[in-house]
Amino acid sequence: MKVGLYFGTFNPIHVGHLIVANHLAEHSDLDQIWMVVTPHNPHKKKSTLLDDHHRLQMVHLATEDYSSIKPSDIEFKLPQPNYTVNTLVHLLEKYPMHEFSLIMGEDNLNSLHKWKNHEVILENHDIYVYPRINSAVADEALIASPKIHRIEAPIIELSSTFIRNGIKEGKNIKPLLSPKVWEYIDHNLFYKK
Template structure:
């Protein structure tokens, strides 16, 4: 089975995340997409980051109607600070018959050479890349990233420019951001009064 790992703080998960995940599930050769919730880094102060359990619950609520998309708390169990390579090694040991790939935006692909042990990631895992709005100069850099070769799959997914930061900021301002969130996620945020302070 081919699993695509889509990492994020998902603070909160929004329709943009779901559009990308569903596109990868339906229009690539990946069998499942695992939404890997990044835990709070104990070494960083992030007042706007909800507790891990709340962010995981929102991913559960957002994906329950999508059988090919699964929430994952795998990084909650790993020592912090954690690196992607550690997660991949841990998952491969736990699920030796699965093939794990990374899902990332073009912007992350451009900085991949700065990741810890990126050579090992490229050697053992494929990468599925979705487009982001970028400048011509950035596109040139993205083309240079193609030296990673056949391990990179550029997926023509919709370009979605919605950010969790925008959603949080506008909830705080009292704006209605309901169309940007899965219905059950919006209800969960509203019920718990998240992001209002």
């Protein structure tokens, strides 16, 4: 089975994440998309994150109606901070019959050279790259790699930061979240402060 790994803190998961994941599930050769909830991204401040189990629960709620999109807590069980190369090794050991690819925005592709053991990732895994509006052009040699697959997905310029700020400011952000995720956030009074 070909599995696309869509990593994120999903703080919270929003319709932009679902649009990209569903597009890949429907319009690529990937059999499943795993939404990998990252406990602690080495490039983000941990203090801004909701507890891991809350973010995972929101991913469960957001994806339960999509048969090809699955939540994953695989990184919860690994040493922190999490590095993608370590997660990939763990997944290959746990699921030797699966083929794992990465899903990332063009902005992340541009910083791939800063990732731990990025050469190993690029050598062993395909990377599906979705477009972003304000993204610098990636290195030509990187784009030319047979492992890089640029996809014609809808461009979604929506961020979890924008949503968190909107909630804090009392704005109606319900259209930006799946209804069950909005209810979960509202019920638990998340992002109000």
